[in-house]
Amino acid sequence: MAKPVGQCPNCGAPVEFHFSSAVQTTCPYCQSILVRHDVNLEKVGVVADLPPEVSPIQLLTEGVYRGLSFQVVGRIIYEYELGSWNEWHCVTHQGTSLWLSDAMAQYAITQEAKPRPLNLPAAEEMRPGQRFLVNGVNYEVTHVTKARYRGVQGELPFEYWDKNECIFVDLRTPDARFATIDYSEQPPLVFLGEMVDFDSLRLKHLREFEGW
């Protein structure tokens, strides 16, 4: 099956989609942020210079999570007081989206909870140590982070650009489950998953580090 191909409205370069449901991508040549309307692409912005690469993961990295093979097709970079972290957007062989986050080389796999869980505490009320149920599971708040969207790369399942600073809340359970609440929208986006061991993902096409 041929992958859908579009043309960058800014520089005319061909833009290939790996993920058929992609809503947004970046032009690999001119770094324009492109939003897809049927077959046409609209330029909505330009990616600022990305911070120096720290993650061993890159676009087209492949891996396996709980028997699902996946490929990295895009990412969102967030910046906060103490640095930045990457949310890598992965597409599984079943065509679904997964998020592989790399924060200080601690890795987690999450999936957006749909429909969005309602009746969550407001962002301002969140404190570490607080506990509440999300989809019937008791989570504990471990970190409340004020973060800013810093950049995007590749394909994303939703439009994500030009967002303001917002609150992210990390949640954990006694059995290694992990969740993030993203308060950039209302109701907030909730991502549910677990902390994962780097080796367990059997990642291929990783970035190489000189000397390692």
Add this chain to the structure above:
Amino acid sequence: MSSQPATPKPSIRSVSCPNCGGTVELRGLGRSLSVVCIQCLSVLDASTPSLEILQRFQVRERIRPRIPLGVRGKMRGDLYEVIGFQVRTMTVEGIDYSWSEYVLFNPYKGFRYLSEYNGHWNDIVVVHSQPQQSLEAGRPVVTLLGEKFRHFQHYRARTTYVMGEFPWKVQVGEEVLCDDYVHPPRILTWEQQEGEANWSLGEYTPKTVIEQNFQLKEKLPEPIGVFANQPAPDQGMLGMAWRQFATWALVLVCVQILFVFFHANKKVFSRTYYFNPNVGGEHSFVTDIFELKGRTSNVKLDLRTDLNNNWAYFQIALINADNGQAFAFGRQVSYYHGRDSDGAWTEGSPQDSVVLSSIPAGKYYLRIEPEMEPQAERLPGARTTVARVQGVNYQITVTRDVPTWGFFWMGVLLLLIPPVYRTLRAGSFEMKRWAESDYSSS
């Protein structure tokens, strides 16, 4: 040359220190948030390209890490590079206790830490699951994935020296509140700072493992004392020692049961006599002949008397009627009782028994010579003390081939030595461990 590829040279980015102009090496590949200038020991912000100065730092004394920065070693199969080193200090009753922490980095696996106190090493990682806190018998415990850790101590840790790079903005003088929970060989530490809390899990690591993993040229010092999560030297051996005891004791019991079962335990002679010391003449006499059958075996002789606040001595010989071979022995039987300020008391027993071993089969008789002292007794209403003779009734019973328990109990005692020794040792080790905790008895 070996067939294995040589370890690749670490890639180091070098920048200039904004404080002293010296060269600052960066090994954290963009993951570090702070770095310390090796020349002037200023703490610099590694997340900004200009390396903004976080803290100008003057120390009186430089501390040399036992594993130098830049050294690589394998931990749990993955190669890590030592990129940071800090000394932290806690103060208890006016005394400072300092320990070292090393930051290890692998660009794929991330960060890992080593700690060292008095020669005791721990291999530390961050925890992915949220430990559950509770109380048990009034003491805090935490459970992590089914493993229970007991609270060891609460303390305030102060950073007193820094070198190299850190994945957080390190400052000399920064303080965190810590709680250690132990389940040897593991230790869970809860660090709280400005409302954020982080859990880390350490595993006690022998110094020889550290020496080997990092191929240290200089030997590390021997550990001093017992550390919070140090495994007992023969952990596991204790349980095994008791299991071995149980197994061998069971064997011993089975042998003893067989032993009891195969003994004839046959009564061959029993008779009651009366002895009166006041009657003159020869007191010794011989009994009727009885037969001891079977293999050479033991003979048990029971003496049952009606002595009451009195004593008697029996000179006895077991004599073979065919060849005159004699087995002679003497038994004293005494029984006293009464009442004093402490209450009722008794001393001795009116009964006695003796086992003669290795008596061949044959026809035997006993030669018995009782002895007693004539006793004086004041009769009620009598004006003077009248010598009054009290005799004794006694029964002599001879049993052939009785089962004995001496070897059994001796065996049990011998078998008890290893497990009891190990239990005492383990107990004293645990005493030393908890003596350093918030729960020491002193």
